[in-house]
Amino acid sequence: MIIELIQTFLLLALAPLVTGIIRSLKARMQGRKGPSVLQPYRDLLKLLYKSSIRSRDSSWVLSIAPYVCMAAVIAAALLVPVIYTGTFGLIGDLLLLIYLLAIVRFFTTLAALDAGSTFGGMGSSRELFISSIVEPTMLLSIFTVGLISSTTDLGGISMNMASTGLDLIEPSLLLAAAAFFIAILAENSRVPVDNPATHLELTMVHEAMVLEYSGKDLALMEYASMTKLLVFFTLMANIFFPWGIATSMDPIALAIGLLAYLVKISILTLAIAVVESSMAKMRLFRLPNLFTMAFILSLLAVIAYYILGVA
Amino acid sequence: MSFNDGLIRKISSMAERLEHRGELLHVATSRDQFVDLVDIIHKVGGRLVSLHATDERATAESFMMYAILDHDGCLIEVVSPVWDGVPFQSLVPRVHAANWYEREIQDMFGLTPHGHPDPRPLVLYDDWPQDTFPLRKDFDSSIDIPRIPREYKYRHMEGDGVFEIPVGPVHAGVIEPGHFRFSVAGEPIMALEIRLGYVHRGVEKLSETMPYHKGVILAERISGDTSAAHSAAYCQSVEQLFEIKAPERAEYIRTIILELERLYNHLGDISGIALDTAFAVPAADGYVLRERVLELNEWLTGSRLLRSINTIGGVNKDIDRDKSAKLLSHLVDLRLQFERLSSTMMSSVSMLDRVEGTGILSKENARSLGCVGPIARASGVDIDTRRDHPYAAYPDMSFRIPLQKSGDVYARTVVRIDEVRESFAIIEQALDRIPNGSICTEFTGAPIKTTALSLVEASRGELMHWMIGEEEKPFRHKIRDPSFCNWLGLELAVRGDIVPDFPLVNKSFSLSYAGNDL
Numbered sequence: 001m002i003i004e005l006i007q008t009f010l011l012l013a014l015a016p017l018v019t020g021i022i023r024s025l026k027a028r029m030q031g032r033k034g035p036s037v038l039q040p041y042r043d044l045l046k047l048l049y050k051s052s053i054r055s056r057d058s059s060w061v062l063s064i065a066p067y068v069c070m071a072a073v074i075a076a077a078l079l080v081p082v083i084y085t086g087t088f089g090l091i092g093d094l095l096l097l098i099y100l101l102a103i104v105r106f107f108t109t110l111a112a113l114d115a116g117s118t119f120g121g122m123g124s125s126r127e128l129f130i131s132s133i134v135e136p137t138m139l140l141s142i143f144t145v146g147l148i149s150s151t152t153d154l155g156g157i158s159m160n161m162a163s164t165g166l167d168l169i170e171p172s173l174l175l176a177a178a179a180f181f182i183a184i185l186a187e188n189s190r191v192p193v194d195n196p197a198t199h200l201e202l203t204m205v206h207e208a209m210v211l212e213y214s215g216k217d218l219a220l221m222e223y224a225s226m227t228k229l230l231v232f233f234t235l236m237a238n239i240f241f242p243w244g245i246a247t248s249m250d251p252i253a254l255a256i257g258l259l260a261y262l263v264k265i266s267i268l269t270l271a272i273a274v275v276e277s278s279m280a281k282m283r284l285f286r287l288p289n290l291f292t293m294a295f296i297l298s299l300l301a302v303i304a305y306y307i308l309g310v311a
Numbered sequence: 312m313s314f315n316d317g318l319i320r321k322i323s324s325m326a327e328r329l330e331h332r333g334e335l336l337h338v339a340t341s342r343d344q345f346v347d348l349v350d351i352i353h354k355v356g357g358r359l360v361s362l363h364a365t366d367e368r369a370t371a372e373s374f375m376m377y378a379i380l381d382h383d384g385c386l387i388e389v390v391s392p393v394w395d396g397v398p399f400q401s402l403v404p405r406v407h408a409a410n411w412y413e414r415e416i417q418d419m420f421g422l423t424p425h426g427h428p429d430p431r432p433l434v435l436y437d438d439w440p441q442d443t444f445p446l447r448k449d450f451d452s453s454i455d456i457p458r459i460p461r462e463y464k465y466r467h468m469e470g471d472g473v474f475e476i477p478v479g480p481v482h483a484g485v486i487e488p489g490h491f492r493f494s495v496a497g498e499p500i501m502a503l504e505i506r507l508g509y510v511h512r513g514v515e516k517l518s519e520t521m522p523y524h525k526g527v528i529l530a531e532r533i534s535g536d537t538s539a540a541h542s543a544a545y546c547q548s549v550e551q552l553f554e555i556k557a558p559e560r561a562e563y564i565r566t567i568i569l570e571l572e573r574l575y576n577h578l579g580d581i582s583g584i585a586l587d588t589a590f591a592v593p594a595a596d597g598y599v600l601r602e603r604v605l606e607l608n609e610w611l612t613g614s615r616l617l618r619s620i621n622t623i624g625g626v627n628k629d630i631d632r633d634k635s636a637k638l639l640s641h642l643v644d645l646r647l648q649f650e651r652l653s654s655t656m657m658s659s660v661s662m663l664d665r666v667e668g669t670g671i672l673s674k675e676n677a678r679s680l681g682c683v684g685p686i687a688r689a690s691g692v693d694i695d696t697r698r699d700h701p702y703a704a705y706p707d708m709s710f711r712i713p714l715q716k717s718g719d720v721y722a723r724t725v726v727r728i729d730e731v732r733e734s735f736a737i738i739e740q741a742l743d744r745i746p747n748g749s750i751c752t753e754f755t756g757a758p759i760k761t762t763a764l765s766l767v768e769a770s771r772g773e774l775m776h777w778m779i780g781e782e783e784k785p786f787r788h789k790i791r792d793p794s795f796c797n798w799l800g801l802e803l804a805v806r807g808d809i810v811p812d813f814p815l816v817n818k819s820f821s822l823s824y825a826g827n828d829l
């Protein structure tokens with residue numbers, strides 16, 4: 001129980017650092033020094049000291065959205081194995097996780113419409129347009145791993161895969177991982193889907209929806225999306241490639257688990273930074289091409305499992 | 312540069328007075344003939360360079376309206392009187408490019424165009440009283456103007472699922488103020504209306520109170536990144552008025568700083584286009600190059616934005632042999648880096664996918680709106696003041712004028728990339744051939760009675776300063792920034808594109824708000 005709590009706290013504590021490292025790596029690739037990797041912590045702290053201002057025309061939806069989003073993300077964080085395969089899996093499995101993340105999206109888009117500003121409405125419509133294709137992709141790809149390890153419990157998946165060993169690397173797993181990587185880009189508003197660094201409201205997707213927040217509310221929304229990114233990274237690291245994770249409470253195994261986790265997260269962080277630096281953002285109406293491709297990949301993963309895996 | 316005889320005969324049959332003044336053909340006509348005369352020149356391919364008025368009630372007992380046209384390398388100035396309280400016949404139904412000019416005349420002089428399809432205010436604020444006209448001579452700028460709340464009527468589109476998106480005038484980035492109103496059906500843009508005037512400072516009125524030597528300083532501040540071009544145009548027009556000529560060495564130095572200005576602006580625009588597609592690495596590289604040119608400017612002249620170089624009668628700063636050699640070696644290095652940057656940008660599939668086919672301005676529209684500069688050249692309109700009406704040392708330079716046909720963001724990027732290459736070459740030629748001698752002639756004498764017109768190809772396109780002089784200061788100073796001609800092009804170019812592509816199209820136009828609003 002203690003380990004499960006500790007690993008969730010670890011995830012929550014590392015989330016701003018990951019965002020900070022991505023920004024710093026991108027800055028280096030652009031030939032800039034960029035702010036310290038700790039800057040997101042400072043930003044969040046600064047925002048927490050400030051009061052929130054809400055539009056007079058907004059309703060309770062806008063005021064509760066940050067709390068709902070934060071709570072849902074923390075609940076999701078409780079479900080994923082970080083350094084140890086044990087989780088609070090009793091409260092739910094991967095389906096719950098997907099729908100916890102859907103709650104975040106639902107409330108973010110609803111709140112963006114609530115204030116009645118133009119950009120919020122535009123952001124919401126784009127977000128839902130994107131997620132209508134990305135959500136099934138995400139479901140199918142995680143589901144493939146569930147099939148391989150014959151459980152939908154995230155800790156269980158991780159446990160089964162890690163203990164079976166490298167024999168489990170099969171086409172369906174790689175296909176699903178590829179699909180899931182594209183889903184990570186889309187779900188977390190990264191280039192080529194969205195540009196987290198832009199100030200151009202008309203091009204924004206996620207940022208357009210959080211324009212209305214300020215102070216503590218903004219801190220919660222920002223922190224929620226940073227945590228969401230790390231939850232996705234952790235899923236990729238420990239569900240698709242769980243090797244190295246601790247399967248027992250043995251201190252040495254836990255230490256190896258921590259090390260393996262940090263290495264895997266660093267690789268993903270670098271991958272995101274490289275993708276964001278090496279290409280332009282896609283045209284909005286070109287995105288369905290990318291997402292359909294991801295969806296097909298995840299569908300192939302499931303089919304490949306039945307054709308190759310069962311035999 | 313010879314006029315077509317048939318055209319001349321036609322013009323002279325309608326003119327009251329016809330006069331050759333150097334490069335310029337001055338045609339005085341009656342009010343009734345004005346529209347027909349301009350239309351005739353327009354029909355044979357004449358491009359409207361400017362349309363503006365003067366308040367000459369003190370001497371000629373009327374306002375005067377001047378149309379400047381460019382036909383096949385010849386400049387024609389058509390002038391006719393306009394009277395207070397008598398609406399003048401609008402040119403717009405026949406010459407679309409006259410649209411904003413006539414609205415500006417209406418705002419500033421209180422002369423109403425009759426038959427103008429869109430006679431709303433253009434430059435003055437919404438709460439400016441409707442009976443106060445700043446450019447009239449009897450306007451007293453020392454009095455506080457009472458503000459009368461009034462609402463500007465935007466064009467509305469109605470229909471199922473049609474929404475309006477208002478953006479600005481205050482934006483999230485550090486950019487100038489302007490209001491954009493989109494009518495959209497989902498993401499596709501059905502129409503865009505641009506409302507400017509938020510940085511109207513009354514530059515033309517101010518200039519009428521500025522002694523000539525101070526006017527240069529004012530001109531440098533019309534549009535920050537066009538300091539060199541504006542001051543060069545100002546100085547050239549004053550030099551014309553006083554019939555003085557800058558020494559040849561000064562003309563070469565002017566050419567060099569004008570090209571340096573084009574360099575840093577084009578580099579900024581090219582990087583901006585990359586940045587707006589979220590292609591951050593080449594954008595950062597491009598901004599580094601721009602910064603290097605700015606630093607080079609400071610080292611060479613003492614001013615990053617090339618201010619205080621141009622002066623009436625020549626230039627203030629010389630480029631000695633030492634500096635010239637160093638500048639050349641810097642340019643070689645910059646050139647190499649620029650080639651690397653342009654090949655990274657233009658070979659990236661994801662980048663090309665964003666810019667190709669986005670924001671198309673057709674040649675027909677570019678021509679009918681009178682668009683200028685890289686915007687016009689990217690749409691296949693072959694105009695460049697440096698070749699068509701050479702000034703400074705441009706007659707001695709050999710350079711190519713890049714043209715593209717597709718009129719999209721891609722074409723505008725490529726035109727700028729090619730122009731950067733030409734600018735490098737022009738600076739090298741100028742440094743190579745720069746003659747010895749003084750850099751400034753004395754500014755003395757009295758102004759001639761006629762008008763002075765100077766055209767300069769700024770980085771955004773053809774820039775015009777037009778002047779009627781008095782002893783100490785201009786009687787009337789008309790400034791026409793290239794942006795004034797191109798804003799309407801933007802409205803047309805984004806039609807049918809999607810909303811998230813607008814910032815990219817806007818960036819590729821790269822228009823000045825301050826230069827437009829004056």
